[in-house]
Amino acid sequence: MSELRPARIAFVGAGVHATESLYPNFGMIPELELVAVCDLDLGKAERAARKYGAQWFSDLGQMLDTVRPDAVCACGPAEMHLEVGLEVLGRGLPVFVEKPPGLTAADAMSLLQRASATRTWGMVGFMKRFAAANLVTRDYIASPEFGVLNSLSMIHGCGPYNDLRRMLLFNGIHMLDLARFLAGEVAEVTAQAAAPAPNVFVATIAFRFANGALGQLNMNSGHHWEDCFEQTYLSGSGAAVLVDASQAVEVMASGRRFADPPDQRLYGWSGRYYVSGNMAGWWAGGHYTRGYWGELSHFARAVQGVIEPEATLEDGLRAMELVEAILESVATNRPVVLPG
């Protein structure tokens, strides 16, 4: 446990995602103390706050003035992330906003500019960066054994959407951020999309990365929310890696089926490393495996000043720029060069 005092965090939003996937992590993050909950629906704020021994509010300004937190988390509609983000950053406090950080890249830029003006920072809820399988993968692809990255292929199936922009903005954005996390900055995208059935959008997106690698994301909204699908395959000059649902990592080393003995310690006997298969109790649950614990724990420690923020407001801006570039490519049927 850290010897520093826990970061005093106020939370805006007590809806479904916040109370089911984020709040339950607090008991397992000694570096974080939830001091207040704010929701326009005071009943929801009270229910969540009572459970964690915090105060409750329906007005953001009143909460900030009363409890004077070290930092704020926000999880609600995209417009609320922008509004709360601007207010909190304007007071010089760090903020964690769920994705997306607004409705447009211009929104994301205004958060970044506000943070820069008040010399503070923010994080965006790109939890896949904190899923252990993706962290293991990022370590491995930086190794000499993996060699030079040459391609990234992603498949993603999510629940229904009635609009391509919404599918990309509210769901595809996680895969877009993961693509950048694993393969680096995107220089150019070319995308096509179709709507073959009611509430089913498909998008096929080709990436040219700044480091010369090529990539692809095929996504569709033809699944049920209870039955989504995700796979990421990375190919390097010495090996390849398959990441299944951000939960299992399989290493395919060139010239042999199994990894060398030193890697077996990390990647398992068959070259397949399971994040949760051999772990017991709470730690095997989705909150840890999927990265929700990791993102909040990281935020708390960054507020304490012991680590640098990850999944920053700049990453939020880059992901929003990617969404807009993909939509532009679909509309114009041409490749689009990314501004960064």
Ligand SMILES: NC(=O)c1ccc[n+]([C@@H]2O[C@H](COP(=O)([O-])OP(=O)(O)OC[C@H]3O[C@@H](n4cnc5c(N)ncnc54)[C@H](O)[C@@H]3O)[C@@H](O)[C@H]2O)c1
């Ligand atoms: N990262 C993930 O895996 C993941 C999964 C699901 C949802 N999300 C994100 O979580 C967010 C919330 O989704 P949800 O399904 O929980 O929504 P929800 O509607 O259940 O909850 C939103 C809550 O925010 C409150 N709210 C709205 N405006 C407010 C304001 N100005 N001040 C205070 N409270 C306000 C509402 O009263 C509501 O309780 C969305 O942005 C969504 O993109 C992320």
